[in-house]
Amino acid sequence: MTELLQKLSSVCAPSGKEKAVAEVIEKEIAPYCDSVSYDKIGNMTAVIKPRKKCEKVMLCAHMDEVGFMVKNIDSDGRAHIVLLGAVETRTLSGRKVRFLNGTTGIVTTKPIHVLSEAEVGRTSPADKIFVEIGAKDKTEAAQYIKIGDFGTFEPKFTEMANETYAGKAVGGRACVSTMIELIKEAHAAKKAKTLKKECYFVFSVKREIAIRSFFAVETAAFHIEPNKALVLDTAPVCDFLKEELMTGAKCGGGIVLAPADIRTIYNRELFADAVKLCEKKGIAYQNPTFADLPGGEGGAIHQNGGGVPTLSVGIPTRNLHSGAEIVKAHDMRAATAFLREWLISDQ
Template identity: 30%
Template sequence: MSMKDDQLLMDLVAARAVPGNEKQAREVFVNYAKDFADEILYDGLGSVIAKLEGPKGSPKIMFAGHLDEVGFMVKAITDEGFIEFQTLGGWWGQVLLAQQVEITTRAGNIIHGVIGSKPPHVLSAEARKTPYEISKMFIDVGASSKEEVEGWGIRAGDMVTPYIEYRRLNHTKFLLAKAWDNRIGTAVALRVLENLKDTDHPNIPYAVGNVQEEVGLRGAKTSTNVIQPDISFALDTGTAGDTPGMTKEEADSKLGKGPQIVLFDASMIAHKELANFVIDVADELGIPYQLTFIPGGGTDAGSQHVSGTGVPSLPITVATRYLHSHTSIIHEDDFENTVKLMTEVIKRLDKDTVEKIIHG
């Protein structure tokens, strides 16, 4: 992986951006895309669209990551200076306790904290066997009163994000960070945009960073309405099944074995002809891929495919360990092969090919 790619990934995961508060990730997207896009557009919710010009009347091809990460929002401040929070996106309580977080105030200041709870010393034997409820957790920022917390500029509605440093694990190709879901899909979209910039693409490509995916695929609804594409792809993360305890029925994808072509998930059934086309391109070029089913989650393709009069759509995802936690892991080969596959697929989507896909 090039130093440029490494820097792009670091910049994206360093951004703090939860559903409804995606500004930092959007700024990274725009800062990178402006060197390649012919036009930068927005929808009314804050999704960002980087457009490349193409032959007049040629098909419009949308490929979208989402800018938001699972996180939290300040809900209330107790008299003693502890912070109650609202989850944004799907969290499992057992991955939250004792984790460090950052609160971003309206002024842009960062307040560091930790998610706390009762220690085991005071829990009964029965209570220790029961998962701790998220509603009983709180954030400790080292304050002594509500007034002190408010004096730091913290108020209800402020963004709270996981705290972790980006790290290449022990000189391997495994990359550890927060928010791979879905900064890696965003990175793929940006790199594909760059790859297409100086090619003779037979279409009009749109690289997109959607907002509010984690709370119901919301930004994808509005951005797709802006573009009105002929074909759309969702670039996201998918579950990996290569860790202890995971069964083949739960997930069978492995890190490093190629992008996941998602045939079925909770938000859609993949468009059959489009999926076949992508598989054929991968086979033709010897790009590794994994066919997968994700019945427990969806992607922005779930909103994209039912936009307007219907859009042939397909999720292409990067297998990820420990999704929706502070510490997710991806493999750099999967990132690079997803970029390669998407670039080559889009370069082949001319008017005749798109017509054939749509009409079978």
């Protein structure tokens, strides 16, 4: 598991440039699937069908990550950037970033020594952030980067005590890695004739730049027309602020089953059954403590076509959208176990 997660999180694939990670995933899953295909905007769908006809379920995890794009290169050779997705801007200054062509840069902003009183303790707005690549002027910079180039945080994977993993995009890729494990399980279940669902595993694109309900995964749902859908994504963790009453999930507390978020009220039966399944199989789960959390891809999927009963499963992730997200293997295992049981259950 560690090796796969490390491999996945080390690939740079910001929203709109997911090809590199798609290739890695495809290589991992191809031997276990009936088919693997891409739709026109890049969502990858892997199919595993049992012999017997049964209901169609769509399971999705997004494969993109937050990042940035070069919008301008100034006369001093600095790259000005736009952020792709809700990048954690409070911890950007001094961060190492990597452009997809391999160029390395450092995020730079006004030094702390010259901040006005009003600026102290505040994050620098995106238009005051730039990336230093060491070039002496615009012409020299053009040898390394050009306008429209993509980049992400520098990949740096760290394994800590108690199977705790840290690195850029670790949360999202933990979901991807869980899906890959699941595909292997589904393949085994198919062989053992215990698989109860026609599985469409979707690795979606452009999730991080989705605004309102416009998620790219909608296209995949439209083609698949599933009877049910399950969205696997990260869940924000905020368990250290004891004085805060309503915070996110606990890291290491098991999968997060949400009854609702801002974009979706998850299907009542699927949610109740999921809780029961966890209780029955002894799978660690938790409810998010505040249902007003920003919604994910479920928002687009459950309203697709004639409607799709949808369930959300979250892997608790610390420092979401920063250069060092943190997840625990315990939660990933719980997610794999839950999804496996779900696929072979009658739910």
